[in-house]
Amino acid sequence: MTARLDLAGCPPRGRLGRIRHDPMALARAPSHRFGSVPPPPALDRHAMAFEPGLYGNDVLPDCTAVSLVNAARGIAALNGYDLVVAPASVPAFYGACIGNPPDLVATDGAVMLDVLAHQATQGFAIGPQTLYGLYATLDSQSRSALAHGMARLGVGYWGVTLRERDLERTPLWDVQPGRDDGGIVGGHAVIAWDYTGLADAATVRLGTWGAWQPATWAWVAARLDEAYGIVWRQLERADGTFYDGLTADGLVAEIIDC
Template identity: 75%
Template sequence: MRPPGMRLGRLPHDPAALAAAPRHRFGAVPPPAVLDRSALAFTPGLYSNDTLPDCTAVALANAARGVAELQGYDLVVEADRVPRFYAWCIGNPPNLAATDGANMLDVLTLQQSYGFFIGPQLLVGRFGSIDVASRSALAAGLARLGPGYWGVTLRERDMQRAPIWDVRPGRDDGAVVGGHALIAWDYTGLADEATVRLGTWGGWQPATWSWIAARLEEAHGVVWRQLVRADGTFYDGLTADDLVAEVEA
């Protein structure tokens, strides 16, 4: 039984749909060996993911807020707008607490087609998937696009919220609990034992790259044109057109 305050909500992905989704291509430029964003006072929001299986909408809101943080400003996301967006993604059922969650590709496609109304504004982002089998691509996505919109499958041991999520040879991590959407923020290195900082349930959860290799099932990056700086660039100096060009047509 999962502890209180830790709902999941990512429905299993469709491998065929995921394979057909647009994909980010980062070329031959290697990712930075270390990506350290600890100087930024950014904390992911909870947005009712303690009581509702709305993690797919929560992670998307936190990804957008993370991009804004990297740009040097705060993005206001009204708290009730996130569960309302989740409800819209699954057909506005009367009892959200009794629902099972949403598919990440459905959530991404809806916000790309119709937008994600966060209260002060409507966000519309161009998304692309990232190869989960390529650590280099995952790291490059964090460096170039900002927070990663990642989908994992958690096991019983993961629900204990250990100081670091890790896997060890021969250790039984228990049965599969379910799918979860979260954001990836930065990393201490690219070796198996190096950690990636994940944002979930209103806080940070470090996980080793070994754990990510065992749990990650889908990864996506989003380019929001509304979040560019006044000069039309993102924090890394690239424009929205530059980043969108990296998405396979």
């Protein structure tokens, strides 16, 4: 008898929308390198009520904008408050990043670096406020850097390449030696929120399509193309600090120094 997978809570699959980056542009972007201190062995945020939003990514290829606003919402949640986002502002921002075409449904998506540059210079108007974030690349081949990106910078803003098997509703994204996961279906932007450990079989919780999707670090190593950390000064608490006593100035100084 074949066991049935429990698919409760598995996110329904929506649109993709990450256009592959230019390697030369990625090499020119600001980069963040963490010191020799190892990241926490695990990062558990299950007690937090934060959930990623969908913002039209079921029908629009706006995952780059959706994951960006979910990253901002996640950092606000870590700082102890809810970030108010007008739902229509996210597709509108996506449209602005790609030149405001008349039919967003028919578009192909956006380059993450273009989206990051647009919000850094033109801002991301989410409704009651406009966000301007300083961003830097993280070493997508370094598990330590990726874990630090979640633990220290709050949220990872990641670009992955999905294969056919990843579009199936499954409780875990994983890779197995010798298994055919099908052809490449396209690029996708997600947020990385927390992790159970740092071994290949340990899982990272990714925010995509309005829900959480666990993935093993082995899957991340096979699918991840680009990763970023972002600091938004506007998201600090009233006392000028971030979570764990960090400050926006301190985090920004780290990125600038790199």
